[in-house]
Amino acid sequence: MTKITTNEFSGPAFRPQQFISRERAENRLKTDEINVFLENDPRNAKLVQDITTEVSTDPVLKTGTDFYDMSKAQHREVTARKIARMALYMEQDVKMAMQEYRTDIVKELQTNDETPTLTSKDLSVFDKRLSIISNQDPQLGTRIGVHLGLFGNCIRGNGTNEQIRYWLQQRGTLFIKGIYGCFAMTEMGHGSNVAQLQTRAVYDKKTDTFVINTPNLPATKWWIGGAAHSATHATVYARLIVEGKDYGVKTFVVPLRDPETFQLLPGIFIGDIGAKMGRDGIDNGWIQFKNVVIPREFMLSRFTKVIPSEDGVRVATEPALDQISGYSALLSGRVNMVMDSYRFGAKFVTIATRYSVGRQQFASKSGEDSGFTEETQLMNYPLHQYRVLPHLAIVYLIAPAAYNVMNTYHNTLDQLYKVSSGGSKKQLKPVSDKLKDLFIDSATLKATNTWLVATLIDELRQACGGHGYSAYNAFGKGYNDWVVQCTWEGDNTILSLTSARSILKKFADLSKGISQTGPSFSYMSMQFVLGVIKNSKAAKLDTLADYSEVWGIMLVKILHHCVTVMGKTKDSDSIAKYLVLISKFHAFHTMLQAYSTKLSKPKTSFVTDETTNEVLWKLYQLFSLYFIDKHSGEFLQFKVFSPDQISQLVQPQLFKLLPEVRQYCISLTDAFKIPDAMLNAPIGYYDGDIYNNYFDEVVKNNPPEPNGPGKPSYHELLTTMLTRGFESDGRVVGSQNPQILSKLGK
């Protein structure tokens, strides 16, 4: 093996490094300003950079290309080691957030009843660390996310204040101590339809306990992350049965394993789900319960309580909030997945952009500074720009919406806790309204963006040709790890349908005079809607605001159509295909609005450089135009645009923007500030030395066989085959047989 550089050779050579560094020098944007714009504000941008540096260089947490060669067993173990490492960062991060470096704050939080409960602000630094590590190693992110995000938020959403303090704080859950939790919701037979889960928790009055049982095979808890090997406890979704009456699905904390010996407790049957399409580092398991007894007090009872008394047993519920917070554990997951979409998308668009600028193919022309013929950079082909750059715009457009929905989530949940602890019923309504809007926004953004990023990874892999198929260039495992996001914590299609039904209901309510005020429903102002329906409000692309507004017009038209159809058929199945589009278009509108609102004011954009500002607006336009063109069928069918507007306005603008954005594409991806160690894909490393970097990683991971170069351990299988029958007369020397050669030379 050798890294040949010269060998009596004077043909054309590739110079990917020079291309990339030249573009860096010539098309300079203020990447620091852009990074602050993307990461919301200067303080947060700095924190993100600090954490990124830490986790990508930490000796335990860092990932190299050997990551792509690991077996399932290795991934499982390495992930566990990383979890333990992350747990150490946790303590430091809580201290930093609370600015409590001088006391053993974790001990105090666990042992002192008087210490206030941790708020989401106290956990914000670690939350960010978790979000960033997920970009480096999604399976690690999930494995911790299941414990903190699902198990933890299930308790936080459904537990009493005392239960929250006990399980999360005192028992150590929040610090990844004492307890390792899993989230036992999904069953083999029920995923999306949570209300029909079949696991049973029957109240036994005599012993004041619940008896948990798995009644049949499809009721087996399935896909439970952490269950196979690591979880000591589970939050179990089970039907509450009291004196024969079924109260529907509630949540229970159930111990699974002795945390010291890791032996399963009696009545707990657990198995490994085994191999998956991706994320093999997660120990997903199945769980069956056979007469597992837990104290009544282990039922999470913020909204539903079982109250035994001498007269009998009473079940008290607060129905308004009971259902909604039953799902709140999933809410945080969805919100995080919007942020994941931004980070994951940024990674792959960086790789593909650098490769496309460095890679040359076809269309020889004379080089400027040499006598060689030189092939064209991929990124200079209009079609290649069309394949890559809209994905760059998509990633940019996700960021502000991701930060918005994250902030709304934290604010709304804080309010919910306050209100539901305080008990003032009057304050419930506005919080519950906000929560419903948050469900819509998080669902539409989660579904739309996880789909967009799945397509992004796939299309960018193809844009990198064969080298995109190498495991070492990140696309393969990246795609496999990613696509589960389209299915879990709310299947994208189901989320789209349910959120679009809510949007449709809001729209229908307009005719009853109920106006809509939520920030993402600006297109539902009475004036706007009437303007569109009466055709006085026509779609145009004159001002920057128009690029968002066309989507508002599209939404009103399609909603209006659906209301009309529903009026006739009463059958929402008949408009299901439109509902999926409504969810998507609502997300586009939300993203365009969030982006343009932020970019409009220097106070919120933090962008002072004029060129930088202009280029950022181009990405906004590109996003809108790309999807208008992609959905030109709907734009034409609903007469938002005419055929001539599509071919003479939308498409020419789109193809005019592409080379303008192309010019700055290296700066625009540098601005994500993702270090090589996090990209973990040699064709996308910063220095652009594509071929050497890629070759080095391949050779590092595949050193020559110890028993001779290129000789496989299984070579006997091949030699036996090749020499079978009469064929063993050493024909390798055919090249020295003059008789044969003379025949071949004829």
Place this chain on the structure above:
Amino acid sequence: MTKITTNEFSGPAFRPQQFISRERAENRLKTDEINVFLENDPRNAKLVQDITTEVSTDPVLKTGTDFYDMSKAQHREVTARKIARMALYMEQDVKMAMQEYRTDIVKELQTNDETPTLTSKDLSVFDKRLSIISNQDPQLGTRIGVHLGLFGNCIRGNGTNEQIRYWLQQRGTLFIKGIYGCFAMTEMGHGSNVAQLQTRAVYDKKTDTFVINTPNLPATKWWIGGAAHSATHATVYARLIVEGKDYGVKTFVVPLRDPETFQLLPGIFIGDIGAKMGRDGIDNGWIQFKNVVIPREFMLSRFTKVIPSEDGVRVATEPALDQISGYSALLSGRVNMVMDSYRFGAKFVTIATRYSVGRQQFASKSGEDSGFTEETQLMNYPLHQYRVLPHLAIVYLIAPAAYNVMNTYHNTLDQLYKVSSGGSKKQLKPVSDKLKDLFIDSATLKATNTWLVATLIDELRQACGGHGYSAYNAFGKGYNDWVVQCTWEGDNTILSLTSARSILKKFADLSKGISQTGPSFSYMSMQFVLGVIKNSKAAKLDTLADYSEVWGIMLVKILHHCVTVMGKTKDSDSIAKYLVLISKFHAFHTMLQAYSTKLSKPKTSFVTDETTNEVLWKLYQLFSLYFIDKHSGEFLQFKVFSPDQISQLVQPQLFKLLPEVRQYCISLTDAFKIPDAMLNAPIGYYDGDIYNNYFDEVVKNNPPEPNGPGKPSYHELLTTMLTRGFESDGRVVGSQNPQILSKLGK
């Protein structure tokens, strides 16, 4: 672990088996007739069934779900073992095809110079076996395909008759004996642009040999299937340099390893490419050459010859055919990939259809024959029908086109050999025209259908929800193995562009009075084109023929538009996005025509049952309508249809057809006759016992850990973490602490 069936339980139960068997009983189609329709004719259908049974039950070739848990090293070795097994079938298959059971025909073919050269007919049985085994194990198919299809066809396409006989027959290549070949075309720096490959073969007059060299790192042969471990010889694409003059890229047979010891020969440097997104069973390698000497006669010289004489060296070429047959090795791969698309698509659509019929979720209603509430079968939702059934139609529509292009390939290549051996220059033109049309048809069908099937696998996996993400249900590895088909042997985008440019040129030639006669260019008749351009030929959907014709109209309009734009800009880059669509629409048109032509006559369809015939026509309509709706943007922009026609004709028809096809979906997938062993996905097995089958495979592949149930080998990592700090006071017994419980119960 336990397979609980009853446990003091009386809730609703799932009955997937009953659903599926009921549909089988009630909606009966003639699946045997359909299978014959799909597999071209009765004789071929029987052969396909026989081979399918053999390879799916053969003890070495069969695959179980443990396939999904294998490491790269295991895949490599198992694949080698299977190759050796397939080699034994090869001898039997040649005998069967030649009906020569009584002589040792292979020995005769190898040793007797008088025996005629093998034709593609003699290899047809093994070819079919290879196509079918590829559906069961794509990496095995590729590893043999590289040897026979690429190495073999490279020699067949570029070698003299003597060279063909020597390398393929006498040396044993065709029987997987003596030689194992690889195809060293692609380099690290050049994939699509074959003409710019940089490996050099310099003729040394003194020794009458070629010296092969790799001049720099990007010239390293890359992705070479079989190179890492198994190949003894390569067909190397290298620049022919004679007396300083560069004659462009030609092909050379270069020995790599001693077939007995598997040691690399001097000057050959080989490494393993390592992990890939999929197909880890293929030992892709890289190759560098350092002064490797081969005899002049090892250059494949059908169309280019180096002729030394006393006066100097002469290079004789036959330029017309030289270039075209340089690529003919790839041609067979493309043609095979169309057939792969049919078989692979059929597999996944069978799995998803059975799961969708057996799986229930949401929308409780009273069951007919029980007191239970029963959830709705997924397949009964219109949106789910829309997600699954068009893919069923796609698979059906691929089959006839796949058989057509396969037959055309064999006929055309046979003619080419005859003509180029006979030497009659006059006969060259018609064969060369046919070859050019074959390039267009195979390229458009390969690109379009490999893309369609990639989308099919992805969307059907999502339609199977979480269980689609389990490795044991085939989608994960299936997708990873599949998608390389979109990139290799002609990148789909490049293939689309080049073939669309040829189509555009044909269209432009019409204005010069040159009419087009190829069977897939029926829409280019002068009359039809003029009718469309003058708007006298309007799109409609009245007759069955209209469902193909609308695509002809669409093609003429978009081609006309492109010719106009090109006339102005002279820049084909500016219409690149349209060119990709032209390639796709041309493929759709070809598929619809092939399907309807075959189905129109009982003599070619072999379908006598009336209902079956009707249902097959519905799939044809569904295919056309689905894609008209998907491409409504283009249909509207180019005014093939009006917005009202889309919303009042196309879409209502589409949604009316779906439930009609749904009724027969079990029969329509049974008709593929793919045994469970080949599906290798328990949620899709024939008996429909989804949950038991799936559970069994998961448990079989993940038995409990030997050192205690659910205890991971790495549990110390977790216990150390959980008990760190002051936290080690056995809080698992919290459930017996009355003080804690009384707080939690508040």
